[in-house]
Amino acid sequence: MYFHPMFFPQPMRKNNNKSYILDFEKGDVNGDEVVDNVYLIGDKPYGDGSPFRDNIRIKIVDGKTGRQYIIPLQENAGYNPTIFLGDFTNDGVNNIFVAIDSGGSGGYAFYYIYSFLKNKPKLIFDFEKFNKDNEYEVNYMDYYEAEVIEESDKERYIINLEYKGEEYLSEIYNEDGTLKESISGWVNPLGGLYPIDFNRNGVYGLYAEQRIAGRYNADGIGYVQTSLEWNGSNFSPFFQTIGIFGSQKKDEVKKVCGSDFSQVKYIYSENIKDEKLEKAIIKLYKLKESDNTRYYYNRIDFDSDGVPEVFVYVVGSATCGSGGCSAAIFKESNGEYEIVSQFTLVNTPVVVSDNKTNGYNDLIMYVSGGGINPFCAVMKYDGTTYPKNPSTQPKLEEATKVKGTGIINDEINLNTGINIGF
Numbered sequence: 001m002y003f004h005p006m007f008f009p010q011p012m013r014k015n016n017n018k019s020y021i022l023d024f025e026k027g028d029v030n031g032d033e034v035v036d037n038v039y040l041i042g043d044k045p046y047g048d049g050s051p052f053r054d055n056i057r058i059k060i061v062d063g064k065t066g067r068q069y070i071i072p073l074q075e076n077a078g079y080n081p082t083i084f085l086g087d088f089t090n091d092g093v094n095n096i097f098v099a100i101d102s103g104g105s106g107g108y109a110f111y112y113i114y115s116f117l118k119n120k121p122k123l124i125f126d127f128e129k130f131n132k133d134n135e136y137e138v139n140y141m142d143y144y145e146a147e148v149i150e151e152s153d154k155e156r157y158i159i160n161l162e163y164k165g166e167e168y169l170s171e172i173y174n175e176d177g178t179l180k181e182s183i184s185g186w187v188n189p190l191g192g193l194y195p196i197d198f199n200r201n202g203v204y205g206l207y208a209e210q211r212i213a214g215r216y217n218a219d220g221i222g223y224v225q226t227s228l229e230w231n232g233s234n235f236s237p238f239f240q241t242i243g244i245f246g247s248q249k250k251d252e253v254k255k256v257c258g259s260d261f262s263q264v265k266y267i268y269s270e271n272i273k274d275e276k277l278e279k280a281i282i283k284l285y286k287l288k289e290s291d292n293t294r295y296y297y298n299r300i301d302f303d304s305d306g307v308p309e310v311f312v313y314v315v316g317s318a319t320c321g322s323g324g325c326s327a328a329i330f331k332e333s334n335g336e337y338e339i340v341s342q343f344t345l346v347n348t349p350v351v352v353s354d355n356k357t358n359g360y361n362d363l364i365m366y367v368s369g370g371g372i373n374p375f376c377a378v379m380k381y382d383g384t385t386y387p388k389n390p391s392t393q394p395k396l397e398e399a400t401k402v403k404g405t406g407i408i409n410d411e412i413n414l415n416t417g418i419n420i421g422f
Helices: 127-133 166-172 249-257 275-285
Strands: 019-027 036-043 054-061 068-072 079-086 095-101 109-115 122-126 136-141 145-150 156-160 184-196 205-213 220-230 235-243 260-266 294-300 309-315 324-333 336-346 350-357 360-369 372-379 401-407
Touching (some): 019 079, 109 127, 109 184, 205 235, 249 372, 275 294, 275 309, 275 324, 336 360
Parallel strands (some): 260 401
Antiparallel strands (some): 054 068, 136 145, 184 205, 294 309, 324 336
């Protein structure tokens, strides 16, 4: 915690690089009981066509005097920069919470919380300090277990790896349950930080998540989940757990379908925001900011014309139900995305079969929920579009040898996917 050495009150600079308002909130942040305007501003070095932002900083306009203040950020470049105002220190005055996605494959992000009491900025949460204070050792052990050890106080957690499935375990363990070789994993830097009013009294704490990686970064085996609260001088943990992923959906699909999926390659969704794609999604589903929508996408050339289409899986209160969520296929034309097909009741992963009908790849979708007996549906292109509802389509015949690509092979939860910006 310290006063930012680079803080200074100033008017907005005028230069050749135009600054943009990236996010905006209103609230009393200096304690004078007058509402202030708080902006997150930054540059678009690659124009509107890129979601990347840099030179990100906080701008505060004092509601009483109109005076402007700028707070620079140490890590000031990334994606989806947002601010949130809330009382974290129990003094009745809002603090300024800043989040910026790094865009890196590790899924980590940059987080800061500032106090601005009496117009004096004070950094009260710094993600880099949190990462330094929360480092772990990860070791695989015999008999399908992994240990996670907190390095500072040696707190130890054990993860049972049997949920990862027989195929996964057979790569690592001998038939007697012993390790084939020594394996060490790691815990990633802070990937999710969420303000939560734990006691419902208007004072916010923090819920932090760090992803646990196994043999490689995409081999996730769980999360370190830490709850923190302000103790008068800093944020300290008051509760910590280890969360594990559910059983792999692709294994469930194989079991229900009763077919051979050994020649299907599964891939994760892309993690770079696409603002033009977001606009197309918002238009298609008539979304509002309050819908809290996230999306996952993969680029696949469904019609083999050399130009990939985009398969999008849309998760949120306006697009999901008990039987699954909505999805769509878009094709880019003249710099814009045009709809090819849209789907309801979709579960992931979706298998893009090498088999084609009317020039487009068949889709295999897992149908479950909503009172439906689970099965695998085959979706065939009719020359114009795909069927909308997989629950009404023919079942995949048992013992079918499927070749293709399994897309959106992600764990679908609150910490994955890309948040749609408005």
